[in-house]
Amino acid sequence: MSTLQTLIDATALGSIYALMAVGIGLVFGVLRLVNFAYGQLIMAGAYTLALTNGYNPALSILLCFAVVLGLTMTMEVVAFRPLRGTSPATMLAATFAISFLLQSIALLKFGALGKSVGTLTGLNRPIGHGSLIVRWIWIVAIVVAVAALAGLLLLLNRTSLGLQMRAAAADFRTASLLGVRANRVISLAVLLSGVLAATVSVILTVEQPYVTSDYALQDTIIVLVGVVVGGIDSLGSATLGGFALGFATSFLAAKLPVFGLGDPKYLYSAVFALVVIVLLLRPGGLFARRGQRAVERV
């Protein structure tokens, strides 16, 4: 495979990871919460798409959003809100529990055999007929990732709602005594992260149509690491981190030897060795501003 093709593939995976990183970074920024269960929101969306195979694609996608948003709000009301103000470790443990709970439910309900999604298969077609393969879905992923990041940055930095979100995140009590409906604006941020998760479900199932109970689990772990490597304290650096790790994973996968089909022994050793080195050199994050101190590490 040509190096240029490898770079294109890496950019494509990087964009999907960047989109996941925006959602994870948003929740961290507003709740100081590392949502380990983010991957299971994507999994739930993917199952919805698989179970509604054969429906009108628009309806199928609508149902996917409905299920993911419903699940997101359930998480917020049942787990995140009651734990607001507890230590980050407590909240992280809670999201671990939710993550494994949802995986187990999916395994019980849908079995170990996966289900296939065929909603937007057409977008997996390559563009043109050249020797380089560029798929439509990659273009969609890049455009959506850039638009989502830009939209959220505008919302957070240029609107009153964004200001209220940041205020509620930084000091909940003071925000509420200023008249900010702090619980409401935080729930809205969580809901937005759910919209992003549903979007990822739709995009990711085009490329990886085979849905199992551990769908998107590995991707979420890599993105979480990427977000910390990039610099979790700002949405921009977190997203870049997600992109960088997706890019590095895909690039190294093409360059490293493989034992049998999809055995990633070398890949993950190389990727995570790189992560350790980056964190030793730049503990605040690769893309964080210099001098910024490291925050709560996961």
Added chain:
Amino acid sequence: MTALLEVQELEVRYGAVPAVRELSLEVGEGEIVGLIGPNGAGKSTTLNAIMGLVGAQRGDIRFAGRSVRGWKPEAVSRAGIALVPEGRRIYAHFTVEENLRLGLVGRGDRDGADRDLAWIHELFPIVDEFRNRHAGALSGGQQQQLAIARGLAAGPRLLMLDEPSLGLAPQLVDVVFDALAKIRERGVSVLLVEQRAQRTVAFADRTYVLSNGEITLTLGPQDAGDTERMIAAYLGA
């Protein structure tokens, strides 16, 4: 004079320990009322209970004729009470203007907000001058002005301040007290918690002395020179 704020036999407990007991006080329209007392007497607790930041076990809090006991802080704020909290609680990483804009969140009247902002900028010129700076880069006195400005931005009928002069140099204390006089002239009532007992008694229309969670004395400006009486009240005699 009709009472704007009426606190009736308020009791607040932290666990089994009562922080405030049978506390009754009033703030009338356009009045400046002081609340003084030693550390731990329950002054901040009283303000926080009025604001809805801590729950009250007994008694009532009536504002503009309605009971606001049990309301959430954001609802109390939107009803017309602003609290300038102890330690100022400004957002250090936000700009001065963003801090000020947060004060506007609860109000719907665009025109009134513009009028109030113009007045606030006149009252505290630094809030306008340093609008693009990070609030954390301001001096303590400037941060206190910003905190008061932010409270006023909500257009409150009652402004409550929790030790606004704490840690300020004497001339900055003057700035704060002068501002409070002008705030009252604009028709906003003030409930002032302070450590500077003598100055507060001389300044306010009426000052309650709080000791061990109970009001032990009510003083008027004419009592400002009566040091013995104040010390006795402080000691709970």
